[in-house]
Amino acid sequence: MTAVGNFLEEFADDIGGVCLFSPSSSMYNTFAEADAPVVVIGTENEVDADVFVELPLEFRDPTERIRFGVEGALGQDAIEEEMTLLCILGSFSDDADTVMRVRAGAFADSGVYDLFMDSRPDPSVVRDVLEVAVELGKKGQKGKPVGALFVVGDAGKVMNKSRPLSYNPFEKSHVHVGDPIVNVMLKEFSRLDGAFVISDSGKIVSAYRYLEPSAEGVDIPKGLGARHMAAGAITRDTNAIALVLSESDGLVRAFKSGELILELDPEDY
Ligand SMILES: Nc1ncnc2c1ncn2[C@@H]1O[C@H](COP(=O)(O)OP(=O)(O)OP(=O)(O)O)[C@@H](O)[C@H]1O
Numbered sequence: 679m680t681a682v683g684n685f686l687e688e689f690a691d692d693i694g695g696v697c698l699f700s701p702s703s704s705m706y707n708t709f710a711e712a713d714a715p716v717v718v719i720g721t722e723n724e725v726d727a728d729v730f731v732e733l734p735l736e737f738r739d740p741t742e743r744i745r746f747g748v749e750g751a752l753g754q755d756a757i758e759e760e761m762t763l764l765c766i767l768g769s770f771s772d773d774a775d776t777v778m779r780v781r782a783g784a785f786a787d788s789g790v791y792d793l794f795m796d797s798r799p800d801p802s803v804v805r806d807v808l809e810v811a812v813e814l815g816k817k818g819q820k821g822k823p824v825g826a827l828f829v830v831g832d833a834g835k836v837m838n839k840s841r842p843l844s845y846n847p848f849e850k851s852h853v854h855v856g857d858p859i860v861n862v863m864l865k866e867f868s869r870l871d872g873a874f875v876i877s878d879s880g881k882i883v884s885a886y887r888y889l890e891p892s893a894e895g896v897d898i899p900k901g902l903g904a905r906h907m908a909a910g911a912i913t914r915d916t917n918a919i920a921l922v923l924s925e926s927d928g929l930v931r932a933f934k935s936g937e938l939i940l941e942l943d944p945e946d947y
């Protein structure tokens with residue numbers, strides 16, 4: 679099978695670095711002596727690798743895992759943007775079964791890594807809220823496009839900088855994002871105005887909040903309206919992050935420290 683051998687040789691010809699996703703120790707040892715940088719990426723550093731990027735969660739989608747891991751590795755200066763990387767991972771099981779070639783620079787500065795790892799709320803809470811926003815964006819509400827605003831983390835301060843538009847259906851309840859019933863509730867209540875407020879640990883604190891942060895110094899792209907402005911501003915005024923589903927263009931955006939750091943189309947997610 680020289681054709682296969684030749685193909686693989688060419689495939690790996692210009693590789694500048696290797697990313698091993700949750701490798702076995704024998705896999706890691708095989709690469710440890712390589713003359714290119716080797717980065718181990720996973721939820722835990724089980725092989726005691728020198729260069730390790732932590733994933734906040736085990737992304738099931740291999741492309742998401744790679745995007746996140748490579749961006750984290752760039753952030754640690756373990757690799758460089760010009761490098762072509764060989765990524766080895768298990769897509770169908772824990773065993774390595776997938777090899778991908780990616781250009782590191784393709785993942786620079788998307789903001790996803792920072793959004794999860796260096797934010798106040800728990801990474802799994804951010805993921806769960808992002809999933810709700812993406813699902814709402816895909817399906818809409820009874821087929822119609824719907825908008826929604828989720829403010830996650832630093833809930834006490836967020837409550838102080840907002841007021842109720844209606845009675846709070848989550849008053850005295852102890853429900854968390856990620857509970858299946860809660861996703862249904864969030865989707866249902868997103869038909870009405872205002873923002874959801876969610877705590878660092880994922881407790882739904884309130885629905886229907888009208889945010890009144892100071893908008894001073896907030897610089898969000900022109901053309902976005904009041905919902906996006908309020909989202910950006912609350913993340914400058916508090917340590918919360920905000921996730922917005924736009925009713926008008928269908929995109930999901932994340933804001934942190936008053937800035938837009940992530941923009942994705944639910945249809946591609
Ligand atoms: N300060 C605020 N706090 C909470 N919700 C707000 C605030 N401002 C606007 N909204 C919500 O956003 C909705 C849409 O407002 P607007 O069209 O101005 O925002 P937008 O940024 O253009 O969002 P979209 O892209 O979804 O239209 C309002 O009906 C309201 O529910």
Ligand SMILES: [Mn+2]
Pocket residue numbers: 903904926
């Ligand atoms: Mn609008």
